[in-house]
Amino acid sequence: MSPNLDSSFWQRMGLQEQDRGVFLRAVRDMYPGRRVEKVGEQGYCSFTVVVAPWVDDCLSRAKQEDQADGAFIVQLRPDQHALDLYITRDARKTYGDFAPRIQGLECALPGRLRAYRMDKMEGVLLSHCQPRTQRLDEEQRKKLVNLVESFATFIACSWPSSQQATYIPRAVRADSPISDTASPLSQCTGKVGGNIIPKLAKLAHRLPDMALRALAASTLHRMMALDDYPVTLTHGDLIPSNMLIDQTTWAITGMVDWAEAEWLPFGTSLYGLEYLLGYMDHAREGCPRWRHYDGSTVLRELFWRKLAELVPELRGRGRIEDVLLARDLGVLLWFGFAWDEGRIDRVVGEEVDAAEVECLRAFLGVVKECR
Numbered sequence: 112m113s114p115n116l117d118s119s120f121w122q123r124m125g126l127q128e129q130d131r132g133v134f135l136r137a138v139r140d141m142y143p144g145r146r147v148e149k150v151g152e153q154g155y156c157s158f159t160v161v162v163a164p165w166v167d168d169c170l171s172r173a174k175q176e177d178q179a180d181g182a183f184i185v186q187l188r189p190d191q192h193a194l195d196l197y198i199t200r201d202a203r204k205t206y207g208d209f210a211p212r213i214q215g216l217e218c219a220l221p222g223r224l225r226a227y228r229m230d231k232m233e234g235v236l237l238s239h240c241q242p243r244t245q246r247l248d249e250e251q252r253k254k255l256v257n258l259v260e261s262f263a264t265f266i267a268c269s270w271p272s273s274q275q276a277t278y279i280p281r282a283v284r285a286d287s288p289i290s291d292t293a294s295p296l297s298q299c300t301g302k303v304g305g306n307i308i309p310k311l312a313k314l315a316h317r318l319p320d321m322a323l324r325a326l327a328a329s330t331l332h333r334m335m336a337l338d339d340y341p342v343t344l345t346h347g348d349l350i351p352s353n354m355l356i357d358q359t360t361w362a363i364t365g366m367v368d369w370a371e372a373e374w375l376p377f378g379t380s381l382y383g384l385e386y387l388l389g390y391m392d393h394a395r396e397g398c399p400r401w402r403h404y405d406g407s408t409v410l411r412e413l414f415w416r417k418l419a420e421l422v423p424e425l426r427g428r429g430r431i432e433d434v435l436l437a438r439d440l441g442v443l444l445w446f447g448f449a450w451d452e453g454r455i456d457r458v459v460g461e462e463v464d465a466a467e468v469e470c471l472r473a474f475l476g477v478v479k480e481c482r
Contacts, residue, residue, distance in 0.1 A: 120158045124189045126222045131158070137218045137226070138162065138185050150184075152236065152352065154368060156192040156453065160185050161231060182231045185216070188370070190223040192453070198344070198372050205344045206268045209365050234355030234364035241351055243390055245402050252406060254361035258387055259414045261356075261363040267421035269343040269377060296334060298342040301373030303444055303455075307334065311440075314447045317458040319468055320480040327447070330439050340376055340433055347371025349383025378437035382445050384414055385474045391466060399466045401473035439475060446470045 121128050138147050142162050150159045163182035188194065194213060202210040211230035218226055237258075242251055296307055303310070311331035318324045346353075348371050355365040388410055389403040404410070419425045425434065446467045449457045459467045472479060 120153065120155075123155070124222065124224075126224075130221050130224075133221055134158065134187055134224070134226075135160070137220060141216070141218060147185075156188060156370065157368075158187040163231075184211070184229045184231050186227045186229060187220070188225050188227065190225060192370055193225050194227055194370055195372075199369050201344050202346075202369050202372055206265065206366070209265050209268065209363070210369060211365065211367070213369075232355050232365035232367065233357075235358045236352055237354040237356050237361075237363075237386075238351035240356065240358070240361065241390060242404065243392075245389075245405050247404055247406065255387065255404070255406075255410055256413065258356065258361040258363065259384075259410050260417050261361075262384060262387060263414050263417035263421060265363055265366070266378075266381065267418055269345065270422045270424070271341045271343060295337055295340045295342050295376050299373070299375055301375070302371075303347070304342075304373050304375050307440070307444070310444060310448070313458060314443055318447060318471070319459070319461040320477075322477045322480065323471055323475070326439070326475055326477065327443055330436065330443060333436055334376075334440060337376070337433065337436065340437075342374050343377045344372060345375040345377075345380045346383075347373060347380075349380050349386070351386050354383075354386075376437040376440065378434040379441035379444075381434070381438035382442045382474060384411070384438075385442075385470075389473075391469070397465065399469050401469050403473075442471065442474045446474070 121130055135147060138160060139145075144165070145162050146165055147160050147162050150161055153159060161182055162185055194215075196213065196215055199210070199213040203212055211232055213227055213229040216226040216228055220226060247255070296304075299305060299307060308331065311327055311334065314327035315324050315331060318327055346366055346369060348368055349366070353366055353368045354363060355367065356363055388407040389401055392400045392402045394400075415431070419431070425431055447459060448455045449459050449464050449467065451457055459471070461468055471477065
């Protein structure tokens with residue numbers, strides 16, 4: 112995992128600590144008469160503040176933080192991690208209130224930085240609420256049911272309808288098959304999607320053990336044969352620290368950080384479901400283990416029933432198998448490559464990337480080889 116220290120954002124991006132003051136002054140100048148405060152948990156590639164009206168001193172700090180009327184977010188991002196405003200616009204069209212409205216801001220900033228204004232979404236981060244034990248009480252189980260069902264609702268939003276654009280103009284790549292019809296992979300043109308074939312081929316040769324390499328090779332073969340399958344706008348980082356939930360019910364209220372969103376086969380982001388069904392146990396240093404909650408099998412079945420209810424087209428022969436294939440694709444792409452400051456081109460190793468390799472095995476049902 113990347114460090115999450117807002118105080119070092121400026122160093123990571125090759126800036127000076129005093130640039131923080133330049134940014135804060137610029138925001139205050141744009142919105143005079145409003146309070147500007149940094150959010151409690153910062154992203155690795157961004158610096159975020161909330162801009163809100165001043166309230167009467169008699170109101171408690173807790174009430175101020177919960178007050179949504181008139182409050183919004185201003186986020187700073189370096190050029191290499193800029194938001195694609197066409198993508199964020201389409202995210203809003205596709206996912207509705209699960210995605211924030213975002214607009215670019217024009218202001219003088221150092222170091223090729225970009226600023227954005229976006230909705231302040233309701234809810235708390237799932238990462239702050241998740242149980243860290245396998246045995247759950249009745250209240251936690253009920254909340255997880257709400258969480259899983261609302262996640263199915265979120266995923267279902269991207270299934271194509273007559274109101275949604277699902278076709279991306281073909282981008283000719285060296286690995287693109289020559290065909291008169293556009294295959295699903297030929298419609299994926301983003302940083303990840305435009306390189307699915309070479310990335311899977313790389314994983315098939317370099318993943319830590321034979322079972323994982325064989326699964327990557329099988330996924331590559333099946334993806335190349337996949338036809339008549341929707342390519343949809345996909346959130347690129349569905350992890351608990353990007354999921355907002357209602358603190359009382361645990362129903363998902365929104366998703367933040369759409370910087371890595373792109374057009375991918377429907378279901379590619381279903382690795383996110385696994386985060387709702389368990390947690391990573393770091394009790395033994397250097398030996399992380401994924402722990403599924405008791406009852407996770409029932410919750411998984413609940414998710415698929417809810418998704419099929421919301422997307423009747425998935426009840427057709429072979430459709431769920433196609434979605435599961437896309438889900439495996441997502442697991443391989445998201446956990447098969449190390450972050451490495453955003454380069455995402457090095458295949459994970461057994462020792463240096465133990466958590467990612469553990470996720471690969473746990474999420475794909477692969478048993479570690481005995482040596």
